[in-house]
Amino acid sequence: MDYVLLIEQLLNGFQLGIILFLMAAGLTLVFGIMDLVNLAHGSLFMIGAFVGGTLTLVTDSLVLGAVLMVPAMFAIGVLVETIALRTLYRRSHLDQVLATFGLILFFNEATRLIWGPEGLAVPLPDFLEGTVALGAGITYPLYRVVIIVIGLLVALGLYLLVARTRFGMLVRAGASNREMAGALGVNIPVLFSLVFGIGAVLAGLAGLIITPITQAAIGMGEDVLILAFVVIVIGGIGSVRGAFVAALLTGIIDTMGRSFLDVVLLLFLPPNAAESAGPALSSMLIYILMAGILFFRPQGLFPPRGATAAP
Amino acid sequence: MKSQLTPAHAVSALLIALCAAVPYLASALDEPFYVIVFARIMIWAIAAISLNLIMGFGGMISFGHAVYLGIGGYAVGILAFHDITSAWIQLPAAIGLCALVALVFGVICLRTRGIYFIMITLALAQMVFFLSVSAERYGSDDGLNILWRSDFGSGIVDLEDGAVMYYTIFAVLMGCLFLQWRMVVSRFGMVLRASQSNETRVQAVGIPTYRYRLAAFVIAGVMCGLAGFLQANLERFVSPDMMNWHRSGELILMTVLGGTATLFGPLVGAVVFLLLSEMLSTITIHWHLLFGPFLILVVLFARGGVMGLLGSRTTRD
Numbered sequence: 001m002d003y004v005l006l007i008e009q010l011l012n013g014f015q016l017g018i019i020l021f022l023m024a025a026g027l028t029l030v031f032g033i034m035d036l037v038n039l040a041h042g043s044l045f046m047i048g049a050f051v052g053g054t055l056t057l058v059t060d061s062l063v064l065g066a067v068l069m070v071p072a073m074f075a076i077g078v079l080v081e082t083i084a085l086r087t088l089y090r091r092s093h094l095d096q097v098l099a100t101f102g103l104i105l106f107f108n109e110a111t112r113l114i115w116g117p118e119g120l121a122v123p124l125p126d127f128l129e130g131t132v133a134l135g136a137g138i139t140y141p142l143y144r145v146v147i148i149v150i151g152l153l154v155a156l157g158l159y160l161l162v163a164r165t166r167f168g169m170l171v172r173a174g175a176s177n178r179e180m181a182g183a184l185g186v187n188i189p190v191l192f193s194l195v196f197g198i199g200a201v202l203a204g205l206a207g208l209i210i211t212p213i214t215q216a217a218i219g220m221g222e223d224v225l226i227l228a229f230v231v232i233v234i235g236g237i238g239s240v241r242g243a244f245v246a247a248l249l250t251g252i253i254d255t256m257g258r259s260f261l262d263v264v265l266l267l268f269l270p271p272n273a274a275e276s277a278g279p280a281l282s283s284m285l286i287y288i289l290m291a292g293i294l295f296f297r298p299q300g301l302f303p304p305r306g307a308t309a310a311p
Numbered sequence: 312m313k314s315q316l317t318p319a320h321a322v323s324a325l326l327i328a329l330c331a332a333v334p335y336l337a338s339a340l341d342e343p344f345y346v347i348v349f350a351r352i353m354i355w356a357i358a359a360i361s362l363n364l365i366m367g368f369g370g371m372i373s374f375g376h377a378v379y380l381g382i383g384g385y386a387v388g389i390l391a392f393h394d395i396t397s398a399w400i401q402l403p404a405a406i407g408l409c410a411l412v413a414l415v416f417g418v419i420c421l422r423t424r425g426i427y428f429i430m431i432t433l434a435l436a437q438m439v440f441f442l443s444v445s446a447e448r449y450g451s452d453d454g455l456n457i458l459w460r461s462d463f464g465s466g467i468v469d470l471e472d473g474a475v476m477y478y479t480i481f482a483v484l485m486g487c488l489f490l491q492w493r494m495v496v497s498r499f500g501m502v503l504r505a506s507q508s509n510e511t512r513v514q515a516v517g518i519p520t521y522r523y524r525l526a527a528f529v530i531a532g533v534m535c536g537l538a539g540f541l542q543a544n545l546e547r548f549v550s551p552d553m554m555n556w557h558r559s560g561e562l563i564l565m566t567v568l569g570g571t572a573t574l575f576g577p578l579v580g581a582v583v584f585l586l587l588s589e590m591l592s593t594i595t596i597h598w599h600l601l602f603g604p605f606l607i608l609v610v611l612f613a614r615g616g617v618m619g620l621l622g623s624r625t626t627r628d
Contacts, residue, residue: 037426039560087611093426094372098567099610101560106603113597226437226556229430237426279445287438291419294431298422 004138009259010252015144017251018151022206023228024235024243025158026199032175032238034192036085037093039100041203041228042221043107044080048073048204049216050115053122062125062212069208070201077200078193085196086189104222111218119217128212147209154202155244162240171195175238227254230290236300246301250286257282319621323575326582330484334477347545350477352585353484354542359565359577360487361534366563367572368495369527370507371421374429375436376562379409379532381443381554383539388455388549398461398470405540406533412439413532417525433556443551454550461544470544480541484578487534492574494530503527504572568609570618579617 027041051072056065084103088096124143131139162168170191173181182188207221214220231250235242262278269277293301329336333349358380365371386405395401416435420428449455460470470476494500506513506520513520543549552558561584569580591598613620 031426035426037429084607091610093429094366094563094567094571095610097372097374097429097560098564099607101564102603102606102610104603105599105606109597109599109603113600222556226433230434233427233430233434276448279447280442283441283445284438287434290431290434294423294427295419298427 007138013252013255015147016255017248018148019206020227020231020251021244021247022202023224024231024247025240026202027228028232028243029195030199033195037096040103042225043104044200044203045207045221049207049211052208053120053211053216056122073201073204074197077197081193081196108218119215121215122211124212234290234293236303239302242302254286257285317622319618350480350545352581353480354538356578356581357484357487357538358535359581360491361531362562363566363577365527365531369503372429373432375432375559377558378436378439378554379535380539382409383536384543384549384553387543388457391457396459396462398463401461405536409532409536410529413529417528421524440551440554457547568616570616573618576618
């Protein structure tokens with residue numbers, strides 16, 4: 001029953017892709033619209049896990065915790081944007097990298113101070129335990145299905161928000177030409193704050209959603225952040241659609257590589273070599289993918305229309 | 312490059328004299344700990360100088376520069392693991408490997424600009440980082456201990472001797488400072504600096520900027536690999552942490568702290584950064600809580616870094 005494993009891993013990859021999308025969507029909007037390199041986006045992921053986790057433990061309900069986390073993360077996002085990041089928009093990318101690197105150090109240490117070094121475990125509520133039968137002898141953990149569904153709903157909502165509403169129109173206008181949008185009377189600072197707040201909520205949601213599986217830990221956002229960078233680079237900076245496609249691609253390729261690359265390598269390598277090359281190569285796979293895509297399309301798969309990305 | 316003597320020059324000269332005198336001062340004060348501290352500082356300074364070459368003078372913000380520290384270090388570690396301790400094999404291996412990796416990464420990265428460049432250098436460095444983490448044979452996360460330092464096969468350069476190790480690092484640092492200066496004032500450096508400020512115009516003059524930038528990228532990679540070679544020898548230990556992306560961030564930080572695109576900025580930055588973190592960490596274990604905001608303040612208010620405050624003008628002027 002090899003295909004059962006194959007489909008399970010495909011779903012796992014899909015789920016990782018969803019998490020990456022939630023991270024990358026906020027990141028790519030902040031990049032695209034504000035031209036800001038925000039390394040601290042991974043910290044928002046971590047803060048979402050800790051704040052949402054605490055709210056869950058206090059209210060004794062994951063759903064309630066998640067619902068309450070949304071305004072909390074929005075407030076934190078707007079606060080961070082107003083206090084620390086607003087002055088950075090006109091600075092060079094180098095300054096932005098450094099300042100947001102400083103924010104990471106600060107947030108990691110603040111989290112350690114508030115929640116202690118050992119992290120936070122959030123139990124999975126009973127009604128989300130168990131597995132679902134997907135037919136053809138495939139069962140899959142219910143909670144992971146829920147993650148995928150939530151992610152797809154958020155993606156749909158974000159698409160509608162960006163493509164169908166007035167707010168989305170302003171966002172797109174800001175992404176393709178900030179100065180012109182400002183000149184036409186769009187209140188750019190407020191728009192920036194709102195977009196950053198939305199990005200913070202999405203990152204926080206991603207952090208909270210995987211906490212029942214992994215538990216919240218200090219620095220948990222950093223690996224995800226770098227993967228999210230890969231995603232938005234592949235997808236094209238500023239493009240939510242590109243982020244979606246690239247996130248799923250990255251998630252699936254990473255997961256499939258880790259599960260099956262050694263099996264594939266066995267076909268044309270001696271067992272010894274395949275066993276040692278498999279894990280090494282699979283951990284490099286998505287970076288090779290990124291390098292490959294960039295070599296042919298330096299702007300990513302879906303560069304936003306009218307964006308002046310490469311001066 | 313004709314400029315008046317400024318406080319920046321005095322501080323630089325003082326620092327170099329201090330580096331040269333540390334073993335004597337340390338034994339006079341009976342604080343041998345400072346020899347190790349300054350050896351580390353000088354190694355970081357070498358790495359920061361190499362970053363300054365591409366970032367300060369070439370405008371290529373590499374957020375994965377620590378990867379060459381790791382590669383240079385692992386060249387020593389892995390060869391020593393297989394009982395090959397001759398420096399005449401380890402050193403060329405470190406240099407060759409760093410040059411090769413920098414060449415491949417450079418070809419990929421230099422197709423891009425701005426934010427893309429920053430993130431791609433980061434991602435490629437992460438790739439090597441994860442490769443070292445997954446190399447179970449060579450210790451994975453735990454790293455590799457190095458029993459014997461690189462053996463130069465002569466009585467003169469015996470790295471097992473602490474003082475010789477220290478002054479080898481010092482000599483390499485001086486060499487890198489000299490090389491940086493020669494490169495920056497040469498035609499090569501001129502093209503590099505010019506293509507930072509207006510690449511299109513340089514190309515219009517008929518200069519193939521891509522080759523210059525790639526060459527600088529490879530030279531910087533090799534120089535940083537040299538720092539990795541020294542670090543592995545000094546600590547007798549290599550681990551994936553050497554190329555953790557935090558290290559790359561710290562390298563950028565040192566360079567900016569000291570003053571980008573200045574000759575002595577990276578050295579000053581490394582001294583300030585490492586002494587400051589040493590001091591802050593003795594005050595509180597939560598020193599990052601202070602250090603993070605400090606960083607932000609440096610970015611916001613102290614443009615030009617320490618050298619800028621001391622009145623040094625960048626060589627760009």
